[in-house]
Amino acid sequence: MGFFKVEDSNLKARAKRDRWVRQGKTPFGQKVLVDTPPVYEAVTRRFPMVHDKAVVFSYGDKVYNPQGIAIPYEILAHEALHGERQDTYGVERWWDEYLKDKLFRLEEEFDAHMVEWEHLKSWATNRHERRAFEALVSKKLASPIYDFGIKRLTLREMMRRGTLDGTS
Numbered sequence: 356m357g358f359f360k361v362e363d364s365n366l367k368a369r370a371k372r373d374r375w376v377r378q379g380k381t382p383f384g385q386k387v388l389v390d391t392p393p394v395y396e397a398v399t400r401r402f403p404m405v406h407d408k409a410v411v412f413s414y415g416d417k418v419y420n421p422q423g424i425a426i427p428y429e430i431l432a433h434e435a436l437h438g439e440r441q442d443t444y445g446v447e448r449w450w451d452e453y454l455k456d457k458l459f460r461l462e463e464e465f466d467a468h469m470v471e472w473e474h475l476k477s478w479a480t481n482r483h484e485r486r487a488f489e490a491l492v493s494k495k496l497a498s499p500i501y502d503f504g505i506k507r508l509t510l511r512e513m514m515r516r517g518t519l520d521g522t523s
């Protein structure tokens with residue numbers, strides 16, 4: 356599950372708009388559908404905040420885009436990792452764990468945000484942009500939408516170390 360703010364697209368180093376996908380095939384091979392995912396009811400019950408944001412949902416090799424918004428490239432990469440894990444783990448089981456197990460959700464989102472961050476970092480042209488991307492991704496990971504209850508600066512440290520070790 357990934358979300359983004361449309362205004363983040365103002366950041367200078369953003370990938371070009373033509374690499375964003377609203378519907379159809381993505382560069383990572385998923386198929387984006389303008390529709391709600393099969394788990395939508397359960398997800399909105401668990402995370403009511405998804406109503407207030409631009410949120411997309413992976414379900415195996417599909418990405419559900421209920422609002423029909425153009426999805427940034429690095430979010431497609433984030434979702435591609437979820438999709439791979441879901442295929443390996445079993446997509447229904449993955450969502451089940453994701454909704455009920457905070458640590459599982461944290462592990463999955465940490466790795467997906469690291470992928471997202473790697474793409475953003477590779478586009479940064481100076482340290483200000485690198486810092487802005489780091490702040491952006493750590494802020495997203497700390498968002499109440501995921502309900503981790505971990506401070507942004509703690510998550511940022513974990514991102515810098517590249518591991519969640521020391522969480523529990």
Ligand SMILES: [Zn+2]
Binds near residue numbers: 356463
């Ligand atoms: Zn996610």
